[in-house]
Amino acid sequence: MLVFPNAKLNLGLYVTEQRPDGFRNLESVFIPLSWTDALEVLPAATNSLTLSGIPIPGDAATNLCWRAYELLQADFDLPAVQMHLHKAVPIGAGLGGGSGDAAFALRALKELFALPLTTGQLQQYARRLGSDCAFFVENKPVFAYEKGDVFAPISLDLTGMACQVVYPNLHISTGEAYSRVATRPPRHDLRQSLAQPMPTWRDTVTNDFEDALTPHYPVLGEIKAALYAAGATYASLSGSGSAVYGLFSGLETPPSLQWPGDYQVWSGRL
Numbered sequence: 001m002l003v004f005p006n007a008k009l010n011l012g013l014y015v016t017e018q019r020p021d022g023f024r025n026l027e028s029v030f031i032p033l034s035w036t037d038a039l040e041v042l043p044a045a046t047n048s049l050t051l052s053g054i055p056i057p058g059d060a061a062t063n064l065c066w067r068a069y070e071l072l073q074a075d076f077d078l079p080a081v082q083m084h085l086h087k088a089v090p091i092g093a094g095l096g097g098g099s100g101d102a103a104f105a106l107r108a109l110k111e112l113f114a115l116p117l118t119t120g121q122l123q124q125y126a127r128r129l130g131s132d133c134a135f136f137v138e139n140k141p142v143f144a145y146e147k148g149d150v151f152a153p154i155s156l157d158l159t160g161m162a163c164q165v166v167y168p169n170l171h172i173s174t175g176e177a178y179s180r181v182a183t184r185p186p187r188h189d190l191r192q193s194l195a196q197p198m199p200t201w202r203d204t205v206t207n208d209f210e211d212a213l214t215p216h217y218p219v220l221g222e223i224k225a226a227l228y229a230a231g232a233t234y235a236s237l238s239g240s241g242s243a244v245y246g247l248f249s250g251l252e253t254p255p256s257l258q259w260p261g262d263y264q265v266w267s268g269r270l
């Protein structure tokens, strides 16, 4: 079975409270982004995971695809599988690339072996692999809260919107990003703000990580300014960075912009 684990973007992100378990509560809106990896999962005589594309730190046993297999194997006594992951979504980007791989591995294993799992049960397995993972089980726009793994529906349709995502070849680990951000109450009601015309989002749909990280990594502010200068209606850091995206309303495709050669850039429609 061949699947294409996609990335996500955060529209606004408030880091609201420290939790007793060491994590933070947050409020954000997640939307799928069709920048994808490729993951093949096949029954096999022996277990294996091979990798290509962007190098992933850590050995294969710590890969989230493998950890997803181990979780289900423990409960369902699965046959052996061979997996191949081609990594294209940048790591440490705030795009949830590893989380998408994990959730798509769970989904593929459920299909391949016809496991009797509901969506809610699959989300429970996903939560054990990372806060972002559960989103990718349903993979549709949601208002996310608590650890970013509890969801409420949101009526927001950005389908077809021209978008550019810029990764400045800067790995920001999620743990480091959280250690730099101070919790505070939400600055706006995100769902109300997103219901207003997109040009107003610039002032009301904000990401707490952006304020915390830009003084340390000025390139984040420079990319955002360049996206606005090129006509973006809205631009922001995604998640805990370092990817910055722009949304361009009224355009078929984003304008062509020149970025340094070591940046990775995704341009397309949502």
Ligand SMILES: C[C@](O)(CO)[C@H](O)COP(=O)(O)OP(=O)(O)OC[C@H]1O[C@@H](n2ccc(N)nc2=O)[C@H](O)[C@@H]1O
Pocket: 010, 022, 023, 024, 025, 026, 028, 094, 096, 099, 129, 130, 131, 132, 133, 146, 147, 148, 174, 175, 178, 239, 240
């Ligand atoms: C920044 C976001 O991408 C927003 O969507 C997510 O909150 C990050 O989710 P993730 O990459 O799946 O993160 P996890 O692997 O669960 O956690 C990595 C580290 O980030 C911190 N962390 C993560 C999520 C959260 N709600 N509070 C936290 O404090 C913790 O220090 C944790 O050890």
Ligand SMILES: Nc1ncnc2c1ncn2[C@@H]1O[C@H](COP(=O)(O)OP(=O)(O)OP(=O)(O)O)[C@@H](O)[C@H]1O
Pocket: 056, 057, 058, 062, 063, 064, 065, 085, 090, 091, 092, 093, 094, 095, 096, 097, 098, 099, 101, 102, 172, 173, 174, 239, 240, 241
């Ligand atoms: N399939 C995978 N893809 C990416 N990273 C993985 C994967 N499996 C395990 N990891 C580990 O997760 C770490 C990346 O986590 P990190 O949170 O920085 O980035 P991410 O999951 O790509 O996306 P985000 O920045 O949105 O959280 C890597 O250092 C790597 O050790």
